[in-house]
Amino acid sequence: MDNWGYADHNGPKVWHELFPLANGERQSPIDIVTKAAIYDPSLPPINVDYDPSSVKLIMNSGHTFTVEFDDGEDKSVIRGGPLHGSYRLQQFHFHWGPCDDYGAEHKVDGRDYPAELHIVHWNAEKFSSFVEAAQNPDGLAVLGIFLKVRNLIRIHLLSICLIFLLYQDGKQSSFTNFDPSCLLPDCKEFWTYPGSLTIPPLLESVIWILLKEPIAVSSRQLSQFRSLFSTTETDESKPCCMEKNHRPVQPLKGRKVRASFL
Numbered sequence: 001m002d003n004w005g006y007a008d009h010n011g012p013k014v015w016h017e018l019f020p021l022a023n024g025e026r027q028s029p030i031d032i033v034t035k036a037a038i039y040d041p042s043l044p045p046i047n048v049d050y051d052p053s054s055v056k057l058i059m060n061s062g063h064t065f066t067v068e069f070d071d072g073e074d075k076s077v078i079r080g081g082p083l084h085g086s087y088r089l090q091q092f093h094f095h096w097g098p099c100d101d102y103g104a105e106h107k108v109d110g111r112d113y114p115a116e117l118h119i120v121h122w123n124a125e126k127f128s129s130f131v132e133a134a135q136n137p138d139g140l141a142v143l144g145i146f147l148k149v150r151n152l153i154r155i156h157l158l159s160i161c162l163i164f165l166l167y168q169d170g171k172q173s174s175f176t177n178f179d180p181s182c183l184l185p186d187c188k189e190f191w192t193y194p195g196s197l198t199i200p201p202l203l204e205s206v207i208w209i210l211l212k213e214p215i216a217v218s219s220r221q222l223s224q225f226r227s228l229f230s231t232t233e234t235d236e237s238k239p240c241c242m243e244k245n246h247r248p249v250q251p252l253k254g255r256k257v258r259a260s261f262l
């Protein structure tokens, strides 16, 4: 069911009532305490190999906007880092807040970023579908990238995504030839830890890979995120916008965070 959200009556504080996993042992997001992260020199570099033609559509998934990819074959994959074998790209989406001061899901030493990009992959070597992979501890791998505000003058690819969405009545529009590796920062140093989906059903099946270096977006692009849903609400009587969709940080419960860098 989809009657969960981010308001007081249906938000993260009450998700445990319908999704008991919310109080589980490996929940996400978390606050990355950099001094407690364990440098692991045996971690190979992250290697993404995305085929731009595998992008399918951009849609308003009710809690964010999602760019979906054709994951019927190994066209776009991520390898390396903490992963064993290749994980297939399925979608990417964002989380943001009501203002530019916070809105990302993970924190670094208690610091908030204004938004966070999640690039979602599943272990197609071991499992036959995304939904099956999502039920297993090593089923999913999510690449998390922090967004910081820099008022750029050049149009960033992000706003092109948004333009597609805003002018296709925000429901869904076909999207061709987009390579999400253009959204990655130059530096691929990362932290990694075992966690969960950050939205219900909160399944504890995600190997998190968080890049240390944020990417830059403009404040205007972030305000476009927030206005996104106001153009798509079918019920004109109560136009609302998705002003925030981030879950607070969760207890580490003894988990270790590893770093690919000193």
Ligand SMILES: COc1ccc2c(ccc[n+]2C(=O)c2ccc(S(N)(=O)=O)cc2)c1
Residues within 6 Å of the ligand: 118, 120, 131, 134, 142, 196, 197, 198, 199, 200, 201, 203, 206
């Ligand atoms: C029934 O099992 C599922 C599994 C995954 C579902 C989902 C519903 C919505 C989104 N998803 C997702 O694909 C999903 C949800 C959250 C995230 S996150 N924010 O990266 O942890 C990634 C992916 C249901």
Ligand SMILES: [Zn+2]
Residues within 6 Å of the ligand: 093, 094, 095, 118, 198
């Ligand atoms: Zn997410």
